[in-house]
Amino acid sequence: MDRRRFLAGTAVLAVLPLAPAAATPDSMAAAISRVIGNAGVTEGRVALDLPPLIENGNTVPLTVSVDSPMTAADHVKAIHVFNEKNPQPNVFSARLSERNGKAVVGTRIKLGDSQRIVAIAETSDGKFWSASADVIVTLAACLEDLT
Amino acid sequence: MSAPRVAAVVAIVFMVSYAAAQVGGDKRRSGYRDMGEALQKMQDDDTANPGMLFVQLGGELWSRKAGTADKSCADCHGEASASMKGVAVRYPAMARDGDRPLDLEGRIDLCRTEHQKAERLAPESRDLLALEAFVARQSRGMPIAPPADPRLAPFRAQGAALWRQRQGQLNLSCAICHDDNAGKRLAGIVIPEAHPTGYPTYRLEWQVLGSLKRRLRNCLVGFRADPWPSGASDYVALELYLMERAKGMALEAPGVRP
Amino acid sequence: MANVLVNAPKSAKRGAIVEIKALILHPMETGFRPGPNGTIIPRNIIERFTARWNGAEIFSMDMSPAISANPFVSFFAVATESGTVRLRWTGDQGFAVEEQVAITVE
Numbered sequence: 001m002d003r004r005r006f007l008a009g010t011a012v013l014a015v016l017p018l019a020p021a022a023a024t025p026d027s028m029a030a031a032i033s034r035v036i037g038n039a040g041v042t043e044g045r046v047a048l049d050l051p052p053l054i055e056n057g058n059t060v061p062l063t064v065s066v067d068s069p070m071t072a073a074d075h076v077k078a079i080h081v082f083n084e085k086n087p088q089p090n091v092f093s094a095r096l097s098e099r100n101g102k103a104v105v106g107t108r109i110k111l112g113d114s115q116r117i118v119a120i121a122e123t124s125d126g127k128f129w130s131a132s133a134d135v136i137v138t139l140a141a142c143l144e145d146l147t
Numbered sequence: 148m149s150a151p152r153v154a155a156v157v158a159i160v161f162m163v164s165y166a167a168a169q170v171g172g173d174k175r176r177s178g179y180r181d182m183g184e185a186l187q188k189m190q191d192d193d194t195a196n197p198g199m200l201f202v203q204l205g206g207e208l209w210s211r212k213a214g215t216a217d218k219s220c221a222d223c224h225g226e227a228s229a230s231m232k233g234v235a236v237r238y239p240a241m242a243r244d245g246d247r248p249l250d251l252e253g254r255i256d257l258c259r260t261e262h263q264k265a266e267r268l269a270p271e272s273r274d275l276l277a278l279e280a281f282v283a284r285q286s287r288g289m290p291i292a293p294p295a296d297p298r299l300a301p302f303r304a305q306g307a308a309l310w311r312q313r314q315g316q317l318n319l320s321c322a323i324c325h326d327d328n329a330g331k332r333l334a335g336i337v338i339p340e341a342h343p344t345g346y347p348t349y350r351l352e353w354q355v356l357g358s359l360k361r362r363l364r365n366c367l368v369g370f371r372a373d374p375w376p377s378g379a380s381d382y383v384a385l386e387l388y389l390m391e392r393a394k395g396m397a398l399e400a401p402g403v404r405p
Numbered sequence: 406m407a408n409v410l411v412n413a414p415k416s417a418k419r420g421a422i423v424e425i426k427a428l429i430l431h432p433m434e435t436g437f438r439p440g441p442n443g444t445i446i447p448r449n450i451i452e453r454f455t456a457r458w459n460g461a462e463i464f465s466m467d468m469s470p471a472i473s474a475n476p477f478v479s480f481f482a483v484a485t486e487s488g489t490v491r492l493r494w495t496g497d498q499g500f501a502v503e504e505q506v507a508i509t510v511e
Contacts, residue, residue, distance in 0.1 A: 051185040055336060055405030056351035059197075059473040061185045083471060087437045090469040099463045099483055101422035106479035110435070110471050138335030194412035197475045200430045204408050354432070354474035 025116075028082050031089035032120065035080050036128050041120060046131035048119045057111040057137040062091075066103035066121040066129065070096075076103035078122040085115035111137050175396055176329075178339040178404055190345075190403035198280060198349040198401025201273070201356040205281025208274055214265025220278070223262060231285035236292045236398050239387045241299060248302050250383050251279050252358060270377055276356045280347050283400035291344070291398060293390045302380075306388030309381055315372025321385075336405065342393040343386060345402020356401060359386055409504045411492060416509040417484035425456065425464075426479040427492055429502065435470035451496035454478055459488035468496075484510045 032041075049063040066076045075098045081091035094105050103121065111117075114136045121129045179187060193199050209220045209227055224230040239248040242257060249257065252270070255278050259265045268275035293299075310321045324333070325341035332338065346359040353361070360382045364374040375381045408430035417423045429451070436448025448470065456464040464480045482490070487510045494502045 051183050053183060055183060055186065058354050059189075059351040061189060063479075086471050087435070088469065088471070091471040092466050092468055094464065094466040094480075095462075096464065096480075099458070099461070099485070100481050101483040102481040104479075104481055105466070106426075106477070107466070108473040108477050110433075110473050194410070194426050195428065195477055195479075197428060197477070200408050200410055200428055200475060203410055204430075 025084055028084045028089040028116075028118065031082055032080075032118065035093075035120065035122075039126070039128055041128040041130045043130050043132075045129040046119050046121050048117060048131045048133045050117060050133050050135050052135060054111065054135055054137045056139065057113070059108045060111050060135070060137075061106070062109050062117070063104065063106040064119045064121075064131075066123075068103045068121075068123065070098050070101055070103055072098045073124070075100075075124050076121050077124055079103070079105055080120045080122070081109075082118045082120070083109075083111065083115055084117070085113045086111065091117070111135065113137055173395065175342065175393070176340050177342055177344040177396060177399065179345060179399055179402070181337040181339045182403075182405060186351075186403055186405065190399065190401075196349070196401060196403060198347070198356050198403065201277045201280040201347070201349075202284045202401060204273070205277035205279070205284075208278055209281055214259065214263035216262065216264040218263050220258070223258075227281065227285050231282045233286055233289060233292070235283040235286040235400065236289050237294050239299075239302075239383050239390065240294050241296050247380060248299055248383050248387055250359075250386055251282060252360075253383070255279060255282070271358060271361055273355075276347055276358065279358065280356055280401050283347060283398065286398050287400045288397050290395045291390055291393045293387070293394055299387060302384045303387045303391055305381075306384035306386070309385050310388055315367065315370040317370040319370040321366065341389070342396055343389045344393060344396050345399040345404060347400075348402035348404045350404050352405065359389075409492075409502065411504055411506050413490060413506045413508060415507070416511060419484060419486075419510050421484045422481050423484050423508075424479060424481055425490065426477070427454075427504070428475060428477050429494055430475055431494075431496075431500070433468075433470070433472055433474040433476060437470065449497045449500075451476055451494050451500060453493075453495050455493045456480070456482070457491045457493075458482060459486065460491075463490075484508065486510050 045067045047065045049065070050060065054060050064079050064081060066079065068074065068076045070076065076096050078096065079094045082089050083091055091109050092107065096103055116132055116134050118130060118132045123129065179190065190196055212219045235251055238251045238254065241248050252275055255275065256267045260267055313320045321341065324338050329338050329340040343359050347356050348362070349356050350362065363382055363385060367374040410428040412426040414423050431451050432449060433451065434446055434449040436445065438446050440446045450470055451468050454466045454468065455462060463482045466478060468476065487508065489505050489507055491503060491505045494500065
C-alpha cells in the first residue's frame with residue numbers, strides 16, 4: 001500500500017467517534033520542533049535498525065547508531081526517537097558524551113500500528129542529523145481476551 | 148568465560164541440538180523458525196531475553212525456604228543444574244501414586260503442598276512461572292522425551308481427541324490450523340505447527356512470561372470458544388498429546404514468541 | 406521486588422569500548438490501555454534510566470510510554486578506570502531501583 005493512500009486511510013480512522021487520540025505526522029513534527037528549535041536537520045550519519053516486518057508491536061527491538069568519532073571535541077550529545085501513530089509522539093531521549101566511545105543505543109519499543117519512526121541525533125557542534133524508517137506491524141491471530 | 152562468549156556457546160549448543168533433531172528428514176518446525184530474525188536473536192541472547200528475568204527469579208526462589216516444613220527446593224533437590232536436568236522434557240507425567248497426569252506446574256504445586264507444607268502458588272503467578280522457567284532452563288537443548296508410562300495412554304488419547312475436535316463459533320479444531328494449514332499465513336503471520344518447544348514463553352502479546360495453558364486459552368478465545376475452566380484436565384491432556392507430537396524436538400527455555 | 410539483569414564485562418583493557426546491557430522487570434503500563442471494565446489502566450512507567458561510572462554519568466535515557474514492558478537498554482562506555490558502574494531506574498509511583506556491577510580495568 002503506498003504511503004499517500006495509507007495516510008488517507010488513517011485520516012478517516014481518526015474521525016471515528018471511539019478512536020483514541022493518537023499522534024499524527026503533525027504532532028510528530030511538533031515534537032521534533034520542540035527538540036531542534038529553529039535549527040535545520042540533515043538526513044544522514046544516523047542509522048535506524050528496526051525489523052521491517054514486526055510480528056507484535058508490543059516489543060520491537062530498535063538500535064540507533066550514529067557515525068561519530070565520539071571524542072571530546074566531536075561527539076553525539078543526544079539521540080531522540082519519535083513515532084508517528086502512537087498515542088503520543090515521543091519514544092525516548094538519550095544523553096551521550098565522549099565517555100560512550102560509540103554512539104549506539106539499543107532498546108525495545110511499542111508500536112501501535114504500521115508507521116514511520118524518526119531518529120534525530122544532536123552533535124556537540126549544535127547540528128542535528130536524522131534517519132527514518134517505515135515499519136509494518138502485524139499481529140498474531142489468537143490473542144487474549146482481557147474481559 | 149565472558150558473558151558474550153557464554154551466550155555464544157549457549158547459542159551454538161542450542162543450534163547443534165536443534166539441528167540434530169532435524170536430522171533424518173525430520174521436517175517439523177519449532178515456532179522459533181517461523182519468527183523473524185530479530186525475535187530469534189532476542190530468544191538466543193541470555194543477556195537480552197526477557198524470560199531470563201523470570202529464570203533469575205526462579206533461581207532465587209529455588210533456594211528460598213517456604214512453608215511450615217521450612218524447606219527450600221534446594222534442600223531436597225540440591226543443585227538444579229544437576230537434579231532438574233531432563234525433567235521439563237518428560238512432563239506431563241504421572242506422580243508415583245497419582246491418578247492423573249501433572250504438568251510441570253502441577254508437579255511444583257505438589258512439592259509445595261506435600262513436601263514444603265506451603266500453600267499452592269496461584270496459577271499463572273509470577274513465582275510459579277519463575278520456578279517453572281528455572282526448571283525448564285535446566286533442560287534447554289534437550290530432546291522432548293515423553294515418558295512411556297502406560298498409565299498416560301488414556302489421557303494422551305483424550306488430548307488427541309481434543310486436538311481434532313471442532314469448537315467455538317468459528318468451528319475450528321487445532322488440527323485444521325496447525326496440521327492442515329501450518330506454514331500458510333493468517334492475519335499476516337505464518338501459522339506455526341504449534342509444538343510446545345518454547346514453554347514457558349515470553350509472549351510479546353502478554354509482555355510477560357506465560358504458560359502453555361495460557362497460550363491454549365488464547366487459541367480457544369481465538370476461535371470464539373469458551374476457554375476450558377482453569378484447572379480442567381483438558382489442558383494437561385492436550386499438552387500430553389502435544390509433547391508426544393513434538394517428541395525429539397529440542398526444548399527452548401525460555402522461549403520468546405510474538 | 407526489583408528484578409534486574411545487568412550484563413557488563415568483569416574486566417576490560419583501559420580505553421576499550423565495552424557494551425553494557427540491562428533488563429528490568431516492570432509493566433510499563435502506558436496509561437492508554439482500557440482495562441476489563443472499560444476504564445483506563447493508570448500510567449505506571451519508568452521515566453528515567455541513568456548509568457554512572459565511579460560517580461560520573463556516562464549515559465541516561467528519558468523513557469516514554471512507548472518503551473516496551475520489561476525495558477531493555479544497551480549502550481557503550483569507554484573503560485577508563487576500575488570501579489563501579491551504578492545503574493538507576495526511577496519512575497511513576499515512587500519507583501526507584503539501583504543496581505551496580507564492578508569492572509576491573511587493566
